[in-house]
Amino acid sequence: MTILNPIETVRRASLQPTTGPQLALAGSITAVVVFAALVQHALPPAALLSATCAALFVLAAAVALLAWWRPVPPRQFTYWDASGVLTLIGVCACAMVEPGDVVRLLGDER
Numbered sequence: 001m002t003i004l005n006p007i008e009t010v011r012r013a014s015l016q017p018t019t020g021p022q023l024a025l026a027g028s029i030t031a032v033v034v035f036a037a038l039v040q041h042a043l044p045p046a047a048l049l050s051a052t053c054a055a056l057f058v059l060a061a062a063v064a065l066l067a068w069w070r071p072v073p074p075r076q077f078t079y080w081d082a083s084g085v086l087t088l089i090g091v092c093a094c095a096m097v098e099p100g101d102v103v104r105l106l107g108d109e110r
Contacts, residue, residue, distance in 0.1 A: 056090035
């Protein structure tokens with residue numbers, strides 16, 4: 001008679017290292033740096049940080065969608081963690097943005 005042991009199955013699955021979330025985080029940070037380097041010449045210097053913050057939040061949302069589609073055992077660094085790190089970096093970067101810089105990025109309608 002076979003006895004199913006779902007806890008043992010989860011324990012075995014959690015011992016396997018996952019590199020996907022780490023790669024997603026490293027790739028997202030690299031993409032933001034490349035984005036900032038490419039957009040540096042197209043935007044005014046004051047608007048560059050605002051555009052970079054927006055890119056960080058877009059990538060954090062993309063990694064969160066990836067986390068929703070591909071669950072990872074919770075004892076490891078997950079896609080949710082990678083999304084949280086990107087969001088935290090974005091919030092810290094947005095704290096340095098002046099309101100006038102955002103107006104210049106979006107265009108003054110008055």
